[in-house]
Amino acid sequence: MAEYGYNRRQFIRELGISAGAIGLSAYFPAYLHARGVTYRLSIMHTNDTHSRIDPYPEGSSMAGMGGISARMDLLNTIRSESKRSILLDAGDFFQGTPYFNFYQGEVEIRAMQQLGYDAATLGNHDFDGGMDNLFTQLSRAKFPVVCANYSFGRHALAQRCQSAVVIRRDPLKIGVFGLGINPSGLIPPALVPHLTYVDPFEAARRQAQQLRTICGCHMVICLSHLGLGYADDRPSDRQLAQTVPGIDLIVGGHTHSFLDQAEVYTNPIGQRVYVVQAGHSGLRLGKVDWDIKVGKRTEIYPVEASLISIGDSKNLGLGPFKGERPRSLC
Numbered sequence: 292m293a294e295y296g297y298n299r300r301q302f303i304r305e306l307g308i309s310a311g312a313i314g315l316s317a318y319f320p321a322y323l324h325a326r327g328v329t330y331r332l333s334i335m336h337t338n339d340t341h342s343r344i345d346p347y348p349e350g351s352s353m354a355g356m357g358g359i360s361a362r363m364d365l366l367n368t369i370r371s372e373s374k375r376s377i378l379l380d381a382g383d384f385f386q387g388t389p390y391f392n393f394y395q396g397e398v399e400i401r402a403m404q405q406l407g408y409d410a411a412t413l414g415n416h417d418f419d420g421g422m423d424n425l426f427t428q429l430s431r432a433k434f435p436v437v438c439a440n441y442s443f444g445r446h447a448l449a450q451r452c453q454s455a456v457v458i459r460r461d462p463l464k465i466g467v468f469g470l471g472i473n474p475s476g477l478i479p480p481a482l483v484p485h486l487t488y489v490d491p492f493e494a495a496r497r498q499a500q501q502l503r504t505i506c507g508c509h510m511v512i513c514l515s516h517l518g519l520g521y522a523d524d525r526p527s528d529r530q531l532a533q534t535v536p537g538i539d540l541i542v543g544g545h546t547h548s549f550l551d552q553a554e555v556y557t558n559p560i561g562q563r564v565y566v567v568q569a570g571h572s573g574l575r576l577g578k579v580d581w582d583i584k585v586g587k588r589t590e591i592y593p594v595e596a597s598l599i600s601i602g603d604s605k606n607l608g609l610g611p612f613k614g615e616r617p618r619s620l621c
């Protein structure tokens with residue numbers, strides 16, 4: 292069941308879940324550990340930025356909001372305050388403004404490289420210029436592109452995309468794998484002749500297990516373009532959280548959901564899983580802070596989650612947004 296509004300009492304009662312979340316079954320409150328060092332990690336995320344390079348133009352209800360430049364300012368501020376941070380994108384960075392129509396994604400990819408993304412996954416619209424174009428544009432950047440449930444056969448994209456990546460923020464190892472949505476009905480088959488879609492939950496199970504046991508990651512993040520949730524049984528982030536063990540955080544996209552608070556679920560072996568999504572069009576930057584204690588046992592627990600406005604909040608056309616200020620998960 293979903294739980295919203297996670298209070299401090301709940302959190303303290305469930306500190307042991309943090310230990311469970313890295314594969315340890317014992318309930319062992321963090322404060323009982325005398326040894327070990329705790330590191331704060333800030334995870335920043337966007338999704339469905341949809342070629343929004345400039346802020347929304349005059350005359351729009353969101354005039355002045357968003358834009359690469361303001362996003363860069365915000366990232367610089369957070370990075371100057373945070374010793375350890377990573378920046379992720381959950382897909383659909385292409386399509387939505389004339390920038391894509393004129394330059395086929397070159398501007399978006401070069402911007403993402405400059406903004407310092409550590410990893411991104413693929414959304415359905417990232418194939419709007421076809422697979423050759425996607426490969427050409429991604430070749431302009433160095434950040435890893437992760438997608439564990441798309442297979443590209445012999446196409447060059449197979450060399451540019453990988454299932455997962457381990458991001459190191461000394462001494463932390465953060466495993467990030469990607470999941471793409473079922474292309475059927477969303478991507479014209481002629482644009483993706485070499486793409487084979489694999490069941491996302493099966494792929495997730497394999498990735499989460501490998502990142503923990505083989506790579507020894509302290510934390511596992513799924514970068515998902517499945518979508519937050521549906522009325523029917525299409526695979527979604529909410530389903531994933533409750534179905535596949537071994538994932539700590541799902542950074543989602545596709546449904547353009549402004550989650551001013553992380554959604555909290557319980558996986559099949561009783562561990563907490565957090566789901567976040569940052570709306571669309573670069574109007575918000577999501578940020579989740581975690582404390583990761585590295586010692587004899589590793590323990591991780593979320594500190595706070597927030598959606599931060601990018602651009603002039605006075606002109607925000609979405610009305611008051613209660614997630615603008617950091618909100619505690621506990």
Ligand SMILES: [Zn+2]
Pocket residue numbers: 383414415416516544545546
């Ligand atoms: Zn999408």
